Amino acid sequence: MAISAFDIFKIGFGPSSSHTFGPMVACGRFIRDLEATGQFDRTERVTVTLYGSMGLTGKGHYTDVALVLGLEGNTPSQTSSDTVGPKTDRVRRDGNLLFAGRKRIPFRWNDDFIWKGDIMLPKHPNGLRFTAWDASGEPIFQGTYFSIGGGFVIGENESPDHTVAVGDPKLPFPFRWGQELLDRCRSERKSVSEVMMDNEKTWRSESEIRAGLLNIAQVMENCIQVGLKSEGIIPGGLGVKRVAKRMVDRLQAVAERPTTNLIAVSGYASAYAIAVNEVNASLGQIVTAPTMGASGTIPAVLQCFKKFHPRANDDTVVQFLLTAAAIGIIVKINSTLSGAEGGCQAEVGVACAQAAAGLTEAIGGSPEQVLNAAAVGLEHNLGLTCDPVGGLVQIPCIERNALAANKAINATTVVMLQGPERTKPTLDDVVKAHWEIAKDMNHKYKETSQGGLAVFYTNC
16 A cells, blocks of 8 residues: 555544544545445435444544534544534534535434444444435445544455555555665665655655645644643543643743753653644644644654754755654554554554654654664554543543653654664564554553553542
């Protein structure tokens, strides 16, 4: 499967790429498939059954909200977070929705969502089954889809194996593993970002790629700025306070004290990551990086690079994002980006590796050092669980991004100080371990809220 940087970085609204973004995409797939059968005009009711992790944590992840928006024909990138509440409130109040944006049908929120968290469909823990019904109450079409992490969605008859390329464009420098990417860099005498740029030209011109990536970077920065201006309690019922603004205010207040300069980069990285994830938890506009639960790590490291490093400019920002995307692609193909399939090592763990690789490239590291940094970033997140309290993307998700951002900067620091010698284990070794751990991890720790902190957290 040929995966683009723009498949890794996608604009939408929070709080979850698999449980919010993905379900909206699945709605679009269902509507198109229904239309292809010629049964759209006969449809008088639609129900959605949510399975596995989707059924267990979907309410906390606002999956029902995303599905209503998707059934009305909205897409993640075109939906303003300001319109989410009014649109869904209208459906709840009126008891109907504008199916695909053009046909009014009844919709009973409490009845037309069917939550079956105790049933895991074989293909993936995040299953959605849409059923279209006619006026007599007979089912006329059914479509099953799986949200497999990072906003990617597959149908019931599609393979989750991303090494299978059917009808995909031929890339000039295809790679599946880190070693293959490194071999491409060496043989072509190119950096990781240059190899990625050549591959991206399969779909877009270089000017379009640059503009698109700079727009992604701007959305990331905008999200940080929104988070740094926001105060109060994050919605959801846990009573989590927004703290990013307070953190930056304190950093700025002590900026002139020499004894506190030591914490400046770490402090800003933490505040930036928390700012993004506070916006994400509030259904704000966000970029999957590679997921929404992990959406604060890469923007925080990128923003610190822009704030503190003399090499920061549009060119190096593009290089950062292309390189980060390359690492996301390697993990996507060979392991998973889904918390429901691999725990938080598949989300924040991968984001840490991507951020470390992007930063290493941007400050002038070699391809060997880029892969080394990614390996260090991912290795030290192996086994990380996904146990969101209350099914909400808040505790421990928000602070976890802050720690991952700092870990990514540390990974780059360690690798650059060590020199170009290859790390052990290699990135490919770590990715293979990542997938084995994902498969072996108990389902309680894979976005079900049935184990770990989600069970033992006490709200005092």
